[in-house]
Amino acid sequence: ISLDRLPIKRLESIEENGAEHFPSDVDYDDKRVSLIRRIDFAWALWKWKGMVENLQLAHQELSVIIDLIDTVQANDAVTVAGMTRPKPMPNEILSDLAVSTATKLQGYRNLGKYFKQSAKALEQKINREARFYGALIRLQRNWKVKRQRSNEGFTIDLSDSSLYDPTRPSTLSTIRVDHDSAGMLAINVPQDSWYSLRFGFVGTSETQSASDDKYVKETHSLLREVHKSIFAEQLFDMLNHEAFNEGVGFNISGIRENFMEMSIGQGASLFVSLHPSGKPNRPSYEIYLQQIFHEHAFGKAKDRNSGLLDHFCLSLTHRIFSNRVLVHLESVVCKVPYLHLISHPTWNSRTSSWTVFMTVPPSIIPQGKTQFRTKVVVKDDCISVEAECTPNVVGLLKSSSCNLFSMNKYECDVADLPVIILQQVASQIVCWLLEEARTVGTKASRDFLSLSLEIVEGERVSLVAQVNPEDTKGCISWWLVMENGEERRKSLGHLSLDVLYSVLMDLINLCG
């Protein structure tokens, strides 16, 4: 582009006569337009022309080649020896290299991304599985975990082949281990599918967790409940079988599914049932039933005629009876201040035992007896009493001495028990007083519950015990009886043993 730099007015035209014509004054835009019109594309045209010429030359050469090939094909006169690929130009080599390099780099980039994504996915999977297997390992410490060969799954086996084999195999014995939505271990046991044993007398009338640790503990608790449920089912099954055996201690009065009712001794009726889950409160006899079954089931061979139900019912009957006995004993002992009641463990479910202790004030007799015992033993529903100074043993009714140390044993009824105990105790007191009197040289004698002292010939004074279980003030009261031809009685009321002793001493002084 050539531009006139000089700001001179350009001559537009000149006439023959020399007259000059200048262009009229144009405004800026018009001036620009006219300048643009003057741009000279000469060189570019030259280059364009060159390219066109080159193409034409190339076209010419191509035509020649094509003609040659056509001639050769038509005439078969000339064979083409070979055609070499034209050597690539340097810029072509470079661009090929650049393309392949770029492709390679892209490949690396994709590979890198693939590895990193895989790493992330693997990490997530590992963490999920770590929770699952961590929980499974903890449960495996306590429960049998089995791997299934068919799939990748696990089960927990609650059955025990060494146990009493039931005719009613539990559907709960195998528990499948599932995954929850977060991949964590989960076991699903519907609430109603497991049982607990329930026991009672007729006529009378019971998770989404925060941490993994808590979750494992809850799962463990659930497995424990199911395990106990299987045991309960087996126990109930055993009871069902026993129900058809002869038994002394029970009579079946009703059987339904998962429910058994029977009448036992002492006028009681009891039931045993399996009921779906829940937490019943556990009376002690229910625990006992489980214990004897467990000992039996794992102890000896699977002996069907074990008499367990019979034994259990007899034990329960005994328990009811011994509770009555205890009530009677307590009613007496709590009213007499110098008596204490002690229970003895017998380690036998059909035997109970207590002792009524009486402590007497220390006497002037060195190594004198200071404690008297009345032992009460109940076996099934038989009561036996064993004590020193038994009042109603023949031969001891009237005597001038008492063996404070020899024990006698006799039986009694539950209805008579309070009176018998009181009489026994009163007899012991009388014997004790007798020995005290004899020690100081007084001539004394006893007759059942009275202690007599001879004042002078024909005159006797006696301390007489009176027992009354209903007496709320003290049960054992004392009378002073004077005999000199006629009998005069004076009531002394309820005396402590100290006072009684001093009364005796006073009487002795009186006699002496």
Add this chain to the structure above:
Amino acid sequence: MDPQTQNTSLQRLQNVENRVVKVLELAGGVMEELASPSGPKKEFVNSHCREFMQSMKDIQVTLREEIKSACEYRPFEKCDYNARIANEICFQKLEYVLTQLDDLKQTADRYPSSG
């Protein structure tokens, strides 16, 4: 296997898994570095590859150890379910005794001690 060794063995295996993840990450890192337009930094690639090889070696060693020391899986030779039920029964007894003691305490608390 007692609970403690079981725990550490599991931990070791979990460690191996974590290392595999790390190895993958290293490979990815190297690839990305190779793809860098300004060319890979030699030190970076070298250190990553070193770590890669070391980790692979550690993984191999650990797995070999674990395989050798893993004991045969014997499905519960000595089942303790029997003792477990006995334990549950004892537990019930304890619960019962505790309620009895609580009752005793409540009764005793009602009467002020004398002397």
